[in-house]
Amino acid sequence: MSEREYCPICKKEHEVVYLTNVRGAIYKCSNGKHYGISETVLYADNDVEKERRLNVIYNFIERKPFCVKGAYNHYWVFYYDENVMSQVDEEYVNVFPLMQDYPKDVAVRMDRILLNLADDHPMLSETFTQPSYERNFRRLYCESKDIPAEIINIFTMLSDMGYIKAIVPVMSFDDEGAGYGITAKGWERIAQLRQTNEEVDQGFIAMSFAQETNNIKDCFMKAISDAGYKPMNINAKEHNNYIMPEIFYEIKRSKFVVADATFPNCGAYYEAGYALALGKEVIFCCEEKTFNDPDKKPHFDVVQKSMIIWKDEADLITRLKNRITATVNQ
Ligand SMILES: [Zn+2]
Known part of the structure; x- marks a missing residue:
């Protein structure tokens, strides 16, 4: 069954497909990605915790958009259960163990955001604009009620740390404003972070x-x-x-x-x-x-x-x- 409904991931109204064997839905967002979410994820103690869980899901899908099993066209279905720690399989993902690695600390969060920016814009020729309420804000782990203010603060902080800087375009064909680029210091930090996160044998x-x-x-x-x-x-x-x-x-x-x-x-x-x-x-x-x-x-x-x-x-x-x-x- 397919309907239009408010989407917790992108906070817009769009097509959702209800799941049949768990209470929840597959949200088909305008970025072309699909998020299978059980209601258990949305029953958080407070809004910040709920947004954090959704950030985890969003970033998981950025790394691994599809699962191995084909029950829901290879869409992952996320659920939250503190008592079933080992139950993560080829199709269902328990968000609870993933939350243990959440970047709650601001410094850790800035590092994680910098890595995301580098993954999304790997070319030195690329500039990027600030994500917005409309687009990609979960790559910045936004969790407050005032997402636009949060985004501005994050970009200011990354600039203050010397990791990114505003680049004024010679000529701008769109109205998205000035672009940002990762600085030499930013790339140094990224190399350092990637090394610590690297898999070893x-x-x-x-x-x-x-x-x-x-x-x-x-x-x-x-x-x-x-x-x-x-x-x-x-x-x-x-x-x-x-x-x-x-x-x-x-x-x-x-x-x-x-x-x-x-x-x-x-x-x-x-x-x-x-x-x-x-x-x-x-x-x-x-x-x-x-x-x-x-x-x-x-x-x-x-x-x-x-x-x-x-x-x-x-x-x-x-x-x-x-x-x-x-x-x-x-
Ligand atoms: Zn959506």
């Missing part, structure tokens, strides 16, 4: 760090090394906080995540969910004995992923190594 290990998991950890490390990657294993002692910036940083830098489901662990499921939301390959492994035990069988959402069910350590190492080689892009 690393596989992140997500698992419980209890004593009894040591053998499995060793197998994971061996399989990852044998496949030509560096295993990244963050020590249990650092797992003292629910949200750990270092863990997010390392997962973001990793090409893939190997997660253990033999010894159920919230942290590991959470890390796997975060990696999936970032579009990383996540490989779950579970010992056959545990997998077949109805009392210990891993969490339902996880079972659906194509899991490696292993018999013994040699079997785990070989199959994990083969899976990494087959599924992780070099």
Whole structure:
């Protein structure tokens, strides 16, 4: 069923298509992009939180416009659930884990905006005008009720920081006003930021760090090394906080995540969910004995992923190594 309705993403009225299996709709915005949004995303505690979730969705779609599955013409459907951390699959995206990486801090936000401007205008010959209420304001993570004022402040701040400057055109054929360009200092900052965000040849290990998991950890490390990657294993002692910036940083830098489901662990499921939301390959492994035990069988959402069910350590190492080689892009 298709109708015209107010769109939370672009804040205009246009065509929406209601979803059939969840409460929500696919919003077909005038920028040509489609946003599948469940009502759970819009039920935020306050307007700022809601706008932040929509910013996350908008920027996700800029990076990855389409999903693998074809149920809704390859449109992603976003939902929000704090209790189902690992449930991000080839078609549905839980916004909750993505929010952990939200640029709430102004300095971080300016960096993120600068990277977005560089991605959108990569050519040195390009100038750009300020986004507006009509266009692309979510690339600036606008979240207030007064978006035009927010945009002006952001551009002033980026200019003050020396990252962009207004370029007066010799001749202007449109009425959009003066263009901006990224400065030499801006490009230096971008290079620096891209380097820190760059993926390295690393596989992140997500698992419980209890004593009894040591053998499995060793197998994971061996399989990852044998496949030509560096295993990244963050020590249990650092797992003292629910949200750990270092863990997010390392997962973001990793090409893939190997997660253990033999010894159920919230942290590991959470890390796997975060990696999936970032579009990383996540490989779950579970010992056959545990997998077949109805009392210990891993969490339902996880079972659906194509899991490696292993018999013994040699079997785990070989199959994990083969899976990494087959599924992780070099
Ligand atoms: Zn729209």
